[in-house]
Amino acid sequence: MTPNTKQAERHVEAVLAAIEMLDCFQNQPHLTTKELMDLTGFTRNRVTRLAGTLEHKNYLISDPSNGSYSLGPRVMILGKVYERSQSLLTLARPILKELVAQTGECASLYVREGLERVVMAREEGTRLLRFSVTEGQRMEIHAGAGGKVLLAFAPKNVQERLFKQTELKKLTKSTISDPQKLKKELEQIREAKIAVSLAERSNEAGAIAGPVFDQNHRLVGALALAGPAARIANLIETNGKQIITKAAQKLSAQLGHSKKT
Numbered sequence: 001m002t003p004n005t006k007q008a009e010r011h012v013e014a015v016l017a018a019i020e021m022l023d024c025f026q027n028q029p030h031l032t033t034k035e036l037m038d039l040t041g042f043t044r045n046r047v048t049r050l051a052g053t054l055e056h057k058n059y060l061i062s063d064p065s066n067g068s069y070s071l072g073p074r075v076m077i078l079g080k081v082y083e084r085s086q087s088l089l090t091l092a093r094p095i096l097k098e099l100v101a102q103t104g105e106c107a108s109l110y111v112r113e114g115l116e117r118v119v120m121a122r123e124e125g126t127r128l129l130r131f132s133v134t135e136g137q138r139m140e141i142h143a144g145a146g147g148k149v150l151l152a153f154a155p156k157n158v159q160e161r162l163f164k165q166t167e168l169k170k171l172t173k174s175t176i177s178d179p180q181k182l183k184k185e186l187e188q189i190r191e192a193k194i195a196v197s198l199a200e201r202s203n204e205a206g207a208i209a210g211p212v213f214d215q216n217h218r219l220v221g222a223l224a225l226a227g228p229a230a231r232i233a234n235l236i237e238t239n240g241k242q243i244i245t246k247a248a249q250k251l252s253a254q255l256g257h258s259k260k261t
Contacts, residue, residue, distance in 0.1 A: 017042065018050050022059065022075070026258055030068040088212075088220055089121055091254045095223070095247050096123035102243055103235065105227035106131050110146040110209075111220070112154060113138075115162055117147045120221060131205045131226045142168050142182060143175045145195040145209035146224040151182075152189040153211050153219035159186070174199040193248075194241050195222075198229050206232030208240045210248030215256025223248045 017040070024031055024039045031039070036047045051069055054060040058074040092109045099107035106125040110117045119137045124130070133139075141147040142162060151159065162168070163179040170177040174197075176185060189195045198206040209224035225235065225244060232240070249259075 014050075017046070018054060021047070021050050021054070022071070025071050030063070030066075030070050032066070032068045036069070088255065092121050092212075092221075092223075092251060093123070095251050096121060099123070099223070099225055099243065099247055100125055103225055103227075103240070104130075105225045105231065105235070106133065108133055108146065108224050108226065109212075110150060110222045110224060112141065112150040112158075115141050115158070117141050117144075117150050117222075125227060127227065127231075129228055131202075131207075131228060133226070139201065140169060140171065143171050143197070144201040144224075145197040145207035146222045146226075147201075148182075148186065148189055148195045148197065149209045149211050149222035149224075150219070152186040152195070159183075171201050172199050172203050174203075176200070194245055196232075196236050196241070198233055198236075203229075205229055206236075208232065208236060208244045210244040211252075212248050212255070213252045213257040215258075217257065220255065223251060 020040055021036060021042075024036060028035070033044060033047050033051070036042070036051070037044060040047065042050070051060055051062070055062055055069070055072070058072040060069045061072045062069050088109075096107040096109065099105075100123045104126045106122060108122040109120045111120045112118075116138045117140075119133045119135050119139075122133055122135055124132060139147060141151050151162065163183065165179065168175070168177045168179060168182065176182045193211055195209045196207070205226060206229040207224050207226040209222045211219050212221045212223055214220050223244060225240065226232070227235075234240075235243075
């Protein structure tokens, strides 16, 4: 460990306390000193000092009429800078690299366009025998783990458009072509926030996928690992679901999504 790494791992308690107070406003726009004390466990003196410092730097605004605080303009300014600099694609690429480093399989980010899924970004796997897609490639939304995640969390009118078909296109013998059976699986995916597929789109391939949400709890994409069906089946039985779930939650958090809200 380098000296710089050691320094980076040292936390300043006052800064952590100030951040904890700011985090309290994620669920409530206005908070009194007493409410901040209850949420943080800090003493009145500590809350008052921290709030005064944050107000001085325009991170908080106080309302003398009721003794409450709300987020100040500096928070909005920094948020806008973050939005401009950290797009979904920018944030996703390092996470895709991490997934490949962990598993050796191809990692992709899919988005929905109409009743298709599109490869927005992908990172090539490191295995000699691997499953590969190209950025911009379009695929059916009802077959494969990534597509099923996008469909499971799609608006109702999108799902209804697909389910108007009496039978969905069958790509392999494992493709779910019965709309009613697919509906049941989508319910399970919404509950578990994870999807798997083996030989649904291609006889030789399998995948694991998880949903990515933004700060408004809207689905913005699906992170997926794909590879030869036998290797993906092994990942499903071991730690593949946990790896994808953790990666999807990490990307969602970077986009402002909070599981607490």
